[in-house]
Amino acid sequence: MVSSPAYDPPAAPIDTPAVRHPGTIVAGCLAVCLAQIGLVLPAAINGVIQRSLQTSGAELTWITDAFLVPAAVLALTFGVVGDVYGRKKLLVGGALLAAVGYLASATSDSPAQLITGQALSGIGAAALFPASLAVITAGTPTPAARARGLVAWTTALSMGALIAPLLSGAVVEHASFHWAFAATGVLALVTAAVAWRLTAESSAPEGRSLDWPGQITIALALLALLYGIIQGPTDGWGSVTVAGSFVVAAVMLGAFVAAESRGTSPMLRLELFRNPAFSASAAMAVIGMFGFLGGAYDLSIRLGVIQHQSPLRVAVSFLIIQAVTPLIWPLLVRLLQQVGPGPMLVTGFVSLAVAQLWLRAVPVHETGIPALLGPLVLSGVGFGLVVAAITAAAVNAVPPHLTGMAAATTSLVRDLGQTLGPAVVGAVALATATHQLTGSLGAAALTPAEHGTATAVLDAGGPLALHTADLGPLGAKIAPLTERALAAGYGDVLLLTAGACVTAAVIAAVFLGVRPRSATQAESEGSRS
Template structure:
């Protein structure tokens, strides 16, 4: 539980709260919302077209996971670094530069003709997103210092994030219906250039350089630790969990995360002040972000595989469920503002995480052969409500319990742990689902009535590309024989992934109930070091 930060809501507004300054603040919020919208578009973009990319590039299950995670890995690895850069040199300049870097990445993706080039483009765009997420949030928190303004700013940021996730499948699914998937990345690159121009023209510059410096030992340690962890989780299913590279990656993670803690505890100007984690609400928010966002994005990835790969739905058909999920938050934006201001993040987090868990279990209960929208409508809407509540409240719970000069650091930390959770979602769900599916298919081939030649072909494809490749490969009459077995195995594997994501969301709900609580105090910005407890 955390006590209310010392803030006097009845205090008179600051003398500079003129119409001109209010207008500047509004323009800054708009610029921040454009930035986070672009970053979230990039994050969600592959979801509706996973099936098309897999078939066009003949990607294996591991490559398909890397196409999504190549964007997320830099976002998780570099979030703290860019938080420091924004505090030192200005958040506006960082947003402009990050949007342009994203544009370069989308250009690489738009011209890709192989999984390797697409992964490279995604990684470059992910570097841009690593700066856009924390910098956009810090821009907004820097100009919203009263409870009402902060609630409106955070709700606007959350709504823009959801709007990006809403637009991404609509755009990618619609484009791929009429053109190649590369055009979806090309159009996003144009949006990145527009975002850079908008930030340059609209945003007010802000920074917080006091006590901040480019802590290279800490940055290198956290970057290597996160990269090693994610590499091990993603490559484990294909390389083998006991293989030398995978084991070495987990050892490297342990070594470098300890090194990071030691460096930050001794640094005169750390990139992450470890004492922030002595604030119960902040520490709990970090834990919830990792666990809860793993649950949410793992479930979303599970749904995208169900629709685009297992059921072979068209890109636009696969996009519609994601439009429903992400369309809920903009619709409930006024409610989010009111809840943040009057209720606080605790009840919102508990309700949101329970809603996400319920949505995952409900989706699991829908039979795999159900390809219509109506059977999915309930879990989709519940998922959208849960996501809107969680993202708005999670951000508020983290940035409002730290002093104003540390909101940039808090925002960057929140972005890091949120993106880490989102990166782990597809990686772990894919690892669990594909591992189980591969074992089941291997056992089923003996009973599938195949000739020795057919058995050899199926085994080779399964060994080289995994269950997804075997399910989508054009093997003539053999594909028809294998379809019932691959469909059942993949459905069972990914349904078990949904149990995992639901448990994660329920765990996050328990953390919220215990450590954040139900006091209506979560959106009052802290004013001083001693204002938190």
């Protein structure tokens, strides 16, 4: 997740110092690193969490999405809050709220408490993403200093993605998963202290106001949509609660569009979507990032839950994916300047699709890194290409005075796509696995008592709970059935995520093109920026 400022900061006077407050950059980088750690933290330990708390598939999905939802839908609003009331206050407050959330997660003895803790940490991260970027922008008034500050911010964000799987994997290898959240909570307290001591206060209240109607309606729409998708396999797609949630989502989405079209200071400027190239970029961001994060969530379930791999082994797989972007970042910057975002996005999304199809072809009993190295590296390359180019594509599609809002809007829709990834993947995979298991248990050589026990666990917790439940001799009998069903469910859903990545690649090819831009175009865009 990369948040962007929702406006273009004014040019600084020539005689201002290159960096007003060096400590501000340190604090901003530490804050965004913390926020990104929280985003990636559960990936390596989903299996341990599931076994420790005996979560259902829906609960396991909520543990991830409880952080993603507020981080996605509140980032723009917190950007306005920081501009109006002060970014330092937001930075400190966000870190402290994240610490409270991690404390709740570290002491959790139930899925509900862990989900609550994740939600609080996600709200804190929603404040940290825009505030960290805004304080660095305000503290670097010259173009050269600002470029270095933004590079430092991006590097810190990448480091958070690298640290998270190692932190959670290494801690849980020797202790309870609770200690991974506790360690992150300590880092949140350190971040709050550093921000309080080192950050210079800044604000920009002129012309900024909170869009409460837009914020409330989009939050309710997304929560209702996710509830329906995640609970569908458990409660039944035709149940009153699930069907009602989809109705609420549709009504709230309509209310959001109405609020944004009439608001004086909307969080999402709908007129941007009248530009076909920008609309294509937004659609590409939602669909493509749904495909990427959905595939990543699928991988975490495959390794941690189905294969019962250790947290550290799971962490190594995600470390390989996340490490590619920092390694090739200089190349990505050069490609963006010389080739343009279109070819990069097409190549990146195709690489992600191929990586996911390649992963699907690897048998589920293959647990070694060598068998997965190809799809992991290819996924990292594809993600790096997409991250480097996706905001540039949206910004290039609008006039210069709208580039800030375009970047912020792209960040919002990209984060919405990432939030939908685990929800849709979990729902489709679990529905497929449940259907297959129901038939397999009926045909298995089980006594009536054994069949009743297995069916009761399946009905109560779903296929993930049945796969990891301690059922003694019965567990050994049904283990091959649950493994095959889960492997089929989570394997088949990779066709969906790969298809989403291919769709995003087609959108990029049609609206942005696949041919490298000319030198004249590069010079024109360089002079415009």
